[in-house]
Every structure is written in structure tokens, then in C-alpha cells.
Amino acid sequence: MPITTKKTITRALCFILPFAVAPIGCSEIDPLEQDVLELDEEGMTESAEQALSVYETEPNNTPSSAKAIKMRDDNHGAFPSGDTVDYWKFNLPARMYVNIFLGNIPAGSDYDIQVFKSTDVSSPVWSGTKGSNADELVVSRDMQAGDYIVKVYPYGGPRGDVQYRLRYAPTAISRGWEWVDVQMPYCGGVNGGADLLCGGTCVRTGSAANPLWDPYRSDCSGFVSWAWQLAAPGLTTSTLPNASTTITGSNLAPGDILLGNGHVVLFESWTDKAAGKARILHEPTCDTVAKAETVTLTASSSSSNVQLWGANYNAYRRNMP
Ligand SMILES: [Ca+2]
Ligand SMILES: [Ca+2]
Incomplete structure (x- = not known):
């Protein structure tokens, strides 16, 4: 699917600033989340104008076919029959603290994530391997400048009919937007x-x-x-x-x-x-x-x-x- 503007973001509060907010009643937010707050409607609108929903392009089953993602965008993918892995990639222009989030994992499934330097796709710099369909989240990870490869894969229960959501942002940017949003x-x-x-x-x-x-x-x-x-x-x-x-x-x-x-x-x-x-x-x-x-x-x-x-x-x- 092509890139679409995020007009539909208001359908669920959970879909906004995953590392920045844990809206009341939202079960998708990982308890590791540091910056728990509510989000008012004005902030939601402003945030929605800044983020895009992006969909995977198959085949993306090797690091060399990874799709580039931009900070704060919501990137979506799924695992229909025969699809066992999705690769994405992003670039950090400088060493910085980074938040990475994988969510909207369907009930009954267990998806995991690994993040690699593009120069070494055998040893991940971060792995998110929580059980069942728990969100995977790392906050304020100290990461060197460079190109990164993100591997998302079903540990169990692959589903082609539900889109997971993948997002990353520099921690400082995520925190800055929190104040803008409120x-x-x-x-x-x-x-x-x-x-x-x-x-x-x-x-x-x-x-x-x-x-x-x-x-x-x-x-x-x-x-x-x-x-x-x-x-x-x-x-x-x-x-x-x-x-x-x-x-x-x-x-x-x-x-x-x-x-x-x-x-x-x-x-x-x-x-x-x-x-x-x-x-x-x-x-x-x-x-x-x-x-x-x-x-x-x-x-x-x-x-x-x-x-x-x-x-x-x-x-x-x-x-x-
Ligand atoms: Ca896929
Ligand atoms: Ca794939």
C-alpha cells in the first residue's frame, strides 16, 4: 500500500507516540514505558499531523531488501502464509538515545524484534523477545551513528490479517513532542x-x-x-x-x-x-x-x-x- 496521511490516527489513542504516552485504558503500552501521561485531544491532532502510516512492501525477507523507515512514522507489516520475516532499516546521523517500539501484535501471536548494525547482521544490538503478544519496547538506548537493520519475525502464531506496528524515534524528540502535544x-x-x-x-x-x-x-x-x-x-x-x-x-x-x-x-x-x-x-x-x-x-x-x-x-x- 502507498504511504497515506495519518487521518485515521484518532481511531485509537494507542496509536500515537507509543513511547511517549500511555493513555488510560490502553493495553498496548509496555510497562517499561517511562513517560506515562495522558494526551488531550488538541495534542492528538497536532501529533497526527506529524506522523505517517507506512506499509511494508514484500518481499522484504533479507537485509538488502529492507524498507527504510523515518523517525516517528508508524510502519505496518503482517505475516501471511509463507512469510517468516520482515526487514526494515533506518539511519542515525549521530550517536544518540533512541526509543524503538513494536506493537499491535495480535492476540495469540508472539512477534519478536532484533536490531542490528548494518555492518553486522549476525549480532543484534538490541533484541525484544517478550512472550505472547506483549509489546516490545526499548527506551533511551544509547546507539552509535550509522545504518541499522530491524528484523521483525513471528516467534509463533503468524497472522496475515493483522498489521503490527513498528516505530522508532530519538528519545529527545519523543520527549520534546510530549510537551508539544500537551x-x-x-x-x-x-x-x-x-x-x-x-x-x-x-x-x-x-x-x-x-x-x-x-x-x-x-x-x-x-x-x-x-x-x-x-x-x-x-x-x-x-x-x-x-x-x-x-x-x-x-x-x-x-x-x-x-x-x-x-x-x-x-x-x-x-x-x-x-x-x-x-x-x-x-x-x-x-x-x-x-x-x-x-x-x-x-x-x-x-x-x-x-x-x-x-x-x-x-x-x-x-x-x-
Ligand atoms: Ca510481511
Ligand atoms: Ca516478509
Whole structure:
């Protein structure tokens, strides 16, 4: 089937941001899930606009016939009679933490997953081998840059009439979208704390209130600190360079940041790199909420300087342990 836009995503809450959300009443989410929260309807719509449903193309029974998948897309496949394996592949442009999810495994079946470096398809870097039809999920896996091969196969009970769902995302991007999806209010303090930037008190209610988020400031640098899994309440625009290293603008990869002009944003992806078009996630300023924006960047291969909104920013990558 061709790629289709994800208009049908609202049919089931379980089909959205699998590593980011565990909606009430959704049994598909693995208990390993770290970032449990509810998702409001607005967030669902915004998220739905960003993800695609993609279907496998058979034959895909060898690593060399693997179908390329993009971060955050929902990739679907099934095992009709005689089909014993599906291969997929993705690329990481830099070392980063990654979430990988395999779900919608039919009742009575047991599907497993293995992820390999493309240079060594004999020793998986991660295997998901839970029993029965439990979801397979790894969160915040430290993975090197490079090409990866994903093998999905039925351990038992192959079904051709039910589509499994495969997804991966950089952990920082998954976490960043969580705040965008709930429209986290900008505030220069932690939940319930003094707002040192806009005045008053930080009050998060509804889906924006969450024990995992409450200790973080929800200003621009608090947002990046949450996405980067830094300690709460988070670093600031002055101290984020202590946890990161400059990179050239043309090397920007998902999860990097642009810091400058008293602001910081999370780089999500190039939407058209040749044209300098990129998607960023950020907490803009007082009286706004976390949002995704498509922007034009002027970046070079020789400098960390990046022009954004007519101002000078610098590109940084989080330091890995
Ligand atoms: Ca298949
Ligand atoms: Ca196959």
C-alpha cells in the first residue's frame, strides 16, 4: 500500500507516540514505558499531523531488501502464509538515545524484534523477545551513528490479517513532542513554583501536570533539559553549553539544539535540507505553550553559527557519557 496521511490516527489513542504516552485504558503500552501521561485531544491532532502510516512492501525477507523507515512514522507489516520475516532499516546521523517500539501484535501471536548494525547482521544490538503478544519496547538506548537493520519475525502464531506496528524515534524528540502535544505552558519555574521570568506562579493543570515534568522549569532551557534527560529543574541558556559541544550547522541532527539570542530550541529534523527548512520544537516565551514550528535556517559546514529568525544562534549536540 502507498504511504497515506495519518487521518485515521484518532481511531485509537494507542496509536500515537507509543513511547511517549500511555493513555488510560490502553493495553498496548509496555510497562517499561517511562513517560506515562495522558494526551488531550488538541495534542492528538497536532501529533497526527506529524506522523505517517507506512506499509511494508514484500518481499522484504533479507537485509538488502529492507524498507527504510523515518523517525516517528508508524510502519505496518503482517505475516501471511509463507512469510517468516520482515526487514526494515533506518539511519542515525549521530550517536544518540533512541526509543524503538513494536506493537499491535495480535492476540495469540508472539512477534519478536532484533536490531542490528548494518555492518553486522549476525549480532543484534538490541533484541525484544517478550512472550505472547506483549509489546516490545526499548527506551533511551544509547546507539552509535550509522545504518541499522530491524528484523521483525513471528516467534509463533503468524497472522496475515493483522498489521503490527513498528516505530522508532530519538528519545529527545519523543520527549520534546510530549510537551508539544500537551501544550505545556511556558513558565520560568517548576510546577507550583515562582515564575521568575513572567511573574506569578507556575500552574500546570490537566494533561500538562505530570509527576515526571513537574520538577522541570517549562521555559526554553527547561524544555531542552527535559528532552535531554538532564537533572531537574534543568540547565539554563547560560549553562546548557556545559552539557554539550558545538557542531557545524550543516551537521544538525534530531535532538541537537540551537542556542542564542537568549533563547534555545530543539532541532527536530530537516524537512528540506537543501532549502534550509527545518522543524524545531521549543517553549517560545511568556503566555505561550510548547510548539513545533517549521523555520528556515542558514547553516554552514564550517561553523556552528546558524541564522534563525534573523538572529545568531549556535548549534550544539548533547554530550554523551
Ligand atoms: Ca510481511
Ligand atoms: Ca516478509
